[in-house]
Amino acid sequence: MLVPPPTRLPASSGAMRQGLRVAIHAPTRAFSASVARSKQRLVILGSGWGGYEVLRGVDKKRWDVTMISPNNYFNFTPLLASCAVGTLEFRCATEPVRRFSPKVTAYQAWCDKIDLQRKTLQCMPATPPISFEAQSVPQANATTTESPGVGSGFSVRYDKLVIAVGAYSQTFNIPGVKENAHFLKDVKDARAIRTRILECFEQANQPTISDVDRRKLLNFCIVGAGPTGVEFGAELHDLIHTEMQAHYPTLARLAKISLYDVAPQILGMFDQSLVKYAEKSFSREGINIFTSHHVERVEPGRLFVKEQGEVPFGLLVWSTGLAPNPLIESITELKKDPKTNSVITDEHLNVITKGGDIDASVWAIGDAAKIESAPLPATAQVANQKAKYLTKKLNKLVKDQDSPKPFEFHNQGSLAYIGNWKAIYDRSSDEGGVMTKESGRLAWLLWRSAYFTMTLSVRNKILVPTYW
Numbered sequence: 001m002l003v004p005p006p007t008r009l010p011a012s013s014g015a016m017r018q019g020l021r022v023a024i025h026a027p028t029r030a031f032s033a034s035v036a037r038s039k040q041r042l043v044i045l046g047s048g049w050g051g052y053e054v055l056r057g058v059d060k061k062r063w064d065v066t067m068i069s070p071n072n073y074f075n076f077t078p079l080l081a082s083c084a085v086g087t088l089e090f091r092c093a094t095e096p097v098r099r100f101s102p103k104v105t106a107y108q109a110w111c112d113k114i115d116l117q118r119k120t121l122q123c124m125p126a127t128p129p130i131s132f133e134a135q136s137v138p139q140a141n142a143t144t145t146e147s148p149g150v151g152s153g154f155s156v157r158y159d160k161l162v163i164a165v166g167a168y169s170q171t172f173n174i175p176g177v178k179e180n181a182h183f184l185k186d187v188k189d190a191r192a193i194r195t196r197i198l199e200c201f202e203q204a205n206q207p208t209i210s211d212v213d214r215r216k217l218l219n220f221c222i223v224g225a226g227p228t229g230v231e232f233g234a235e236l237h238d239l240i241h242t243e244m245q246a247h248y249p250t251l252a253r254l255a256k257i258s259l260y261d262v263a264p265q266i267l268g269m270f271d272q273s274l275v276k277y278a279e280k281s282f283s284r285e286g287i288n289i290f291t292s293h294h295v296e297r298v299e300p301g302r303l304f305v306k307e308q309g310e311v312p313f314g315l316l317v318w319s320t321g322l323a324p325n326p327l328i329e330s331i332t333e334l335k336k337d338p339k340t341n342s343v344i345t346d347e348h349l350n351v352i353t354k355g356g357d358i359d360a361s362v363w364a365i366g367d368a369a370k371i372e373s374a375p376l377p378a379t380a381q382v383a384n385q386k387a388k389y390l391t392k393k394l395n396k397l398v399k400d401q402d403s404p405k406p407f408e409f410h411n412q413g414s415l416a417y418i419g420n421w422k423a424i425y426d427r428s429s430d431e432g433g434v435m436t437k438e439s440g441r442l443a444w445l446l447w448r449s450a451y452f453t454m455t456l457s458v459r460n461k462i463l464v465p466t467y468w
Helices: 014-025 051-057 077-084 187-204 211-217 227-247 272-284 326-330 380-397 441-454 458-467
Strands: 040-045 063-069 073-075 094-096 105-115 120-125 142-147 151-157 160-163 219-223 256-260 287-290 295-299 302-305 309-312 315-318 343-345 350-352 358-364 369-371 414-419 422-426 437-440
Touching: 040 051, 051 063, 051 380, 077 187, 077 227, 077 441, 105 151, 105 326, 160 380, 187 211, 187 227, 187 315, 211 219, 219 227, 219 309, 227 256, 227 287, 227 414, 272 287, 272 414, 272 422, 272 437, 343 350, 343 358, 414 441, 422 441, 437 441, 441 458
Parallel strands: 040 063, 040 160, 063 105, 160 358, 219 256, 219 315, 256 287, 343 369
Antiparallel strands: 073 094, 105 120, 120 151, 142 151, 295 302, 302 309, 350 358, 414 422, 422 437
């Protein structure tokens, strides 16, 4: 068998010779490009203590995250009372949602309906409707549907859903509360309260006002003697006896703070000894406490109390507890608590249908949810711990890792500021620990250090102690 001689290449074609050598001796390889795996869409409803913590900690490289909330910021609620009286500036109590853009898609909108079968959300923008005729460009993940007179609604699809919409302020359907009272759940509320306090003093300072009307204008009423109401009353007392005393010396002596509650005592969640300490401190500082009092209706500048009759006021702050969110009330497929109407979840925070089945793609946390086996109070501490647990669970789930450990709540105690550099701290319901109850200046230091530690951004960790 004759083998043909190898073909000789010109000396000038060294590169060609080298390329041919590689082509002859290189083994054959089959190249294939696998299709990139698309991210699962995680939708978070609400930017409160639960939703914002999930947004912060979830793995945004593995999840396609969408945030839907009527606010484009997180409210640090324990500091709202300080913001309302000017101790802190408003930006100290907020954290922007947009800091996570563009990794996160955020819509400032309300979610009106959840379709658990189709895994879609019907939403309505929380921004004012546009007035010109040109239509906005549809978002990539949204399908627009017209809603006459309100604006353009849209739907969002989800693979996994976190319900953290929180709750509204409870008014018990008392006439006139929504129209004539101020609430303290948002930084906008704190801004309105601060403006009204200054208005009351400026109105009372007019030379045409009688002393009787001055006392009416400078009567500040607070309905609800829980931690929010008590802390606001304490902060307001500090303001009147410091700044207002310096700028309005004659008016500050006429100012009066009245605290109302239907319960037989204030701060019902605290130990009895701490409650007595707070009541004694308030009585020394001139804050009037009216327990077992029932508000019948509210009119402009007038509060009608069953036990007292007509009570004139310049400012009314309402903090009587929580009412269910309208979105939670609209859900009919899920199991709910008959008393609070909160969504019932299992110990892994997954929602439970009315038939008793677990929806593995939907979780509910915060004030809108309650664990069936271990009911917990609707506090920021509980919502934050649930969010941290769920964040770890989601980050393991996206990696196909199992996390069978159920949620466990670790009580870190309750704090309340009672004015004049004094506070109370209670962890007596939790077994063990070094400090279970504390009051006075030491509890005040603990109160400030706890809130300073809990502030989320570096900016606020600098701003808060600077204003303090």
